[in-house]
Amino acid sequence: MTVSVLCGGVGAARLLAGLVRAVPPTEVVAVVNTADDMVLHGLAISPDLDTVVYTVAGAIDPERGWGLRDESWQAMATLERYGGATWFGLGDRDLGTHLYRTQRIAEGAPLSTVSGEIARAWGLQLAVLPVTDDPVRTRLTLADADGSPGEEVAFQDYFVARRHEVPVASVRFAGAETASPAPGVLAALATADTVIVAPSNPIVSIGPVLAVPGIREAVAARRDSVVAVSPIVGGRALKGPADRLLRELGHDDSVAGVARLYAPFAGTLVIDHADAEHADAVRAAGLRCVVTDTIMRDPDAASALCKVVLGQ
Amino acid sequence: MTVSVLCGGVGAARLLAGLVRAVPPTEVVAVVNTADDMVLHGLAISPDLDTVVYTVAGAIDPERGWGLRDESWQAMATLERYGGATWFGLGDRDLGTHLYRTQRIAEGAPLSTVSGEIARAWGLQLAVLPVTDDPVRTRLTLADADGSPGEEVAFQDYFVARRHEVPVASVRFAGAETASPAPGVLAALATADTVIVAPSNPIVSIGPVLAVPGIREAVAARRDSVVAVSPIVGGRALKGPADRLLRELGHDDSVAGVARLYAPFAGTLVIDHADAEHADAVRAAGLRCVVTDTIMRDPDAASALCKVVLGQ
Numbered sequence: 109m110t111v112s113v114l115c116g117g118v119g120a121a122r123l124l125a126g127l128v129r130a131v132p133p134t135e136v137v138a139v140v141n142t143a144d145d146m147v148l149h150g151l152a153i154s155p156d157l158d159t160v161v162y163t164v165a166g167a168i169d170p171e172r173g174w175g176l177r178d179e180s181w182q183a184m185a186t187l188e189r190y191g192g193a194t195w196f197g198l199g200d201r202d203l204g205t206h207l208y209r210t211q212r213i214a215e216g217a218p219l220s221t222v223s224g225e226i227a228r229a230w231g232l233q234l235a236v237l238p239v240t241d242d243p244v245r246t247r248l249t250l251a252d253a254d255g256s257p258g259e260e261v262a263f264q265d266y267f268v269a270r271r272h273e274v275p276v277a278s279v280r281f282a283g284a285e286t287a288s289p290a291p292g293v294l295a296a297l298a299t300a301d302t303v304i305v306a307p308s309n310p311i312v313s314i315g316p317v318l319a320v321p322g323i324r325e326a327v328a329a330r331r332d333s334v335v336a337v338s339p340i341v342g343g344r345a346l347k348g349p350a351d352r353l354l355r356e357l358g359h360d361d362s363v364a365g366v367a368r369l370y371a372p373f374a375g376t377l378v379i380d381h382a383d384a385e386h387a388d389a390v391r392a393a394g395l396r397c398v399v400t401d402t403i404m405r406d407p408d409a410a411s412a413l414c415k416v417v418l419g420q
Numbered sequence: 421m422t423v424s425v426l427c428g429g430v431g432a433a434r435l436l437a438g439l440v441r442a443v444p445p446t447e448v449v450a451v452v453n454t455a456d457d458m459v460l461h462g463l464a465i466s467p468d469l470d471t472v473v474y475t476v477a478g479a480i481d482p483e484r485g486w487g488l489r490d491e492s493w494q495a496m497a498t499l500e501r502y503g504g505a506t507w508f509g510l511g512d513r514d515l516g517t518h519l520y521r522t523q524r525i526a527e528g529a530p531l532s533t534v535s536g537e538i539a540r541a542w543g544l545q546l547a548v549l550p551v552t553d554d555p556v557r558t559r560l561t562l563a564d565a566d567g568s569p570g571e572e573v574a575f576q577d578y579f580v581a582r583r584h585e586v587p588v589a590s591v592r593f594a595g596a597e598t599a600s601p602a603p604g605v606l607a608a609l610a611t612a613d614t615v616i617v618a619p620s621n622p623i624v625s626i627g628p629v630l631a632v633p634g635i636r637e638a639v640a641a642r643r644d645s646v647v648a649v650s651p652i653v654g655g656r657a658l659k660g661p662a663d664r665l666l667r668e669l670g671h672d673d674s675v676a677g678v679a680r681l682y683a684p685f686a687g688t689l690v691i692d693h694a695d696a697e698h699a700d701a702v703r704a705a706g707l708r709c710v711v712t713d714t715i716m717r718d719p720d721a722a723s724a725l726c727k728v729v730l731g732q
Contacts, residue, residue: 150462150522182492186516190541192523200512204498210462211504229502 109418112300114239114327115140116313117156118173118347119339119404120306121163124234126410127304128164130418133233137296139323141308142219142238143246143281143316144263148196149187151206152213155264156313157223157238158205165230173347176201195269220290235292239317242287246312251277251356263312272349276356279311284319289326297326302418305336307402309350310369311357318373328373335420336374336395337413338363341402342382364389371395376420378402378413396420421730424612426551426639427452428625429468430485430659431651431716432618433475436546438722439616440476442730445545449608451635453620454531454550455558455593455628456575460508461499463518464525467576468625469535469550470517477542485659488513507581532602547604551629554599558624563587563668575624584661588668591623596631601638609638614730617648619714621662622681623669630685640685647732648686648707649725650675653714654694676701683707688732690714690725708732 109131113124115138124138138160145154155174162168162176169177179199188194198206205226212222218241227236246263257277266272297303305327308314318324327334340363345351351361359365363379367390370377377395379387380402390397398420404410421443425436427450436450450472457466467486474480474488481489491511500506510518517538524534530553539548558575569589578584609615617639620626630636639646652675657663663673671677675691679702682689689707691699692714702709710732716722 147526148523149519150464150526151519152462176498180492180494180512182512183495183515183519186488186513187519189516190520190538192516192520198519200492200494200515201498203495203512203515204501204504207461207463207495207499207510208502208504211460214459214462226502 109302110135110137110300111302111304111418112137112139112296113304113306114308114314114317115156115160115306116308117141117144117159118163120156120308120313121160121168122404122410123304123306123337123414124160125164125407126404126412127414128234129407129411130414136234137292137300138234138236139239139293139296139317140236141313141317142240143244143312144267145243145245146262146264148193150210152210153206154209154219154223154238157226157236158202160236161227161230161232164232164234167230175199196264218290220292235296237290237293237296239290239293239323240287240320241290242283244281244283244287244316244320246316247280247282248276249278251275272352276353279315279353279357281316281319284316285321287320289320289322294322294326297323297330300330301333303327303330303334304417305334305370305374307337307339307346309339309345309348309353310366311350311353324373331373332375334374335376335378335417336366336370337402337417338366338377338379338383340366340383341380346403362386362389364393367393367395367397378417378420421614422447422449422612423614423616423730424449424451424608425616425618426620426626426629427468427472427618428620429453429456429471430475432468432620432625433472433480434716434722435616435618435649435726436472437476437719438716438724439726440546441719441723442726448546449604449612450546450548451551451605451608451629452548453625453629454552455556455624456579457555457557458574458576460505462522463515464522465518466521466531466535466550469538469548470514472548473539473542473544476544476546479542487511508576530602532604547608549602549605549608551602551605551635552599552632553602554595556593556595556599556628556632558628559592559594560588561590563589584664588665591627591665591669593628593631596628597633599632601632601634606634606638609635609642612642613645615639615642615646616729617646617682617686619649619651619658621651621657621660621665622678623662623665636685643685644687646686647688647690647729648678648682649714649729650678650689650691650695652678652695653692658715674698674701676705679705679707679709690729690732
């Protein structure tokens, strides 16, 4: 049983932590969003790749949901002394990952190679692949008070600095048109027994993965074997601005909205019991609908969810 | 009494820590070597500038002589997990300085501006100026076993990674020809009541400062007011490879050798009692010679030395 997973950050990472308990980890390929990546303080930072690796390795900070557990913040304290930009927290342990990635990329190593090195150093056996080695960056045009398009900002400016509390008029993925899938990504999607769309933000996590030329087509070609897990539970995003973004960009912020968005490339949508009333609307969108417990309280719960997903 | 000081790292930093006790700090301008600077892990690292600031601020690690006291090494531990380059130690607190400098330079701020910001953040009142805002980099050609020129390496590769234990055939300062003095440097040298040449390595610390076009001429124009402190004490470098480099590059590794090297631009050489026997040789090179205690055990000793220097 080989499985490829389209991944954003936290939700995907939790699903993967369960998946590697449900199937042999060597049979799992994570295809991870890179459109949240940025260069800050000169360092190449890949938040979703790191969240996936740290989570599957059991090293993620459980309270924050990002970065490493048992973290210290000495570098940030010095940066604060200078009045430097501390809005994006970089723990001391975590900094070592960014130093390594930055140096390797400066040496000419592709991000996919470096991501594999980092995953192996944490003892992981699954493949952790960026969707592309080319720079793709999410840019959000904020909505002015009257709803008209305003300032365009980078993803982390929206997500972290503005705490995703500002209305969005539109989203684009700069660089996507000319990006190519990273080595191994298309083959993994073509040969997997099941392709899972992780319960990540449909707009800014799954969206940019699908925007890399060839990915959406490769997934759609496997539509019958593609199982998406809804990031909307009980009508809301468990974490982050998925519901809000869906609404602001003209979609229905329910599992039915997700179903209509995913219908062209996914054959099945797994939704939570809390959304069971919308199962018919999901089916009306042309997807099989599976109702189960989708809340991944711990890796065991995630593993149970994965077994349901893989049973489809 | 205004004082400008040509500076390398540790020796210069200790002298400055004494100087700001001997004269008002606002009257002191440190003109600091940048040819040891490098980009590592994507970060802009300026070892001599940081050693000067940390030392004068009383924040330097007293045992290592570089980096910050009460330092932790979490980032390096993570980097080691990946098999990354850990030969150049970057403490967690220290990393904040490099993050800040890198970000500011990426924003377009000149190194001199950033160095001033960093110095002020540590509460320093003296001016800490890089000799130039342009990239100047020391390159050393190592000597093969038969003495012929071999591989050319960067400064930190020689100094840290190879622990300055390998013979050197020649030294050059890449980029120096096209570099310009940083804003304020030439004015400080022209107007200072005294110009001090700190007890830094004549070849790889003072050498690249003088190699920036206009600096050697500006110092030579003030020759009668230029007082150098010998980095050679008791016939040897107190720290680092100054004696060895002098010898390998065909100079005399004594205070007399330093005197002959500095004679074109310095009117006075201050030497230690341990080298008193060479005072006549210093005078024969055309410099006044002052014999005193030059070992800066603490800022008070450094301050006493500075009072002797400024008395000349």
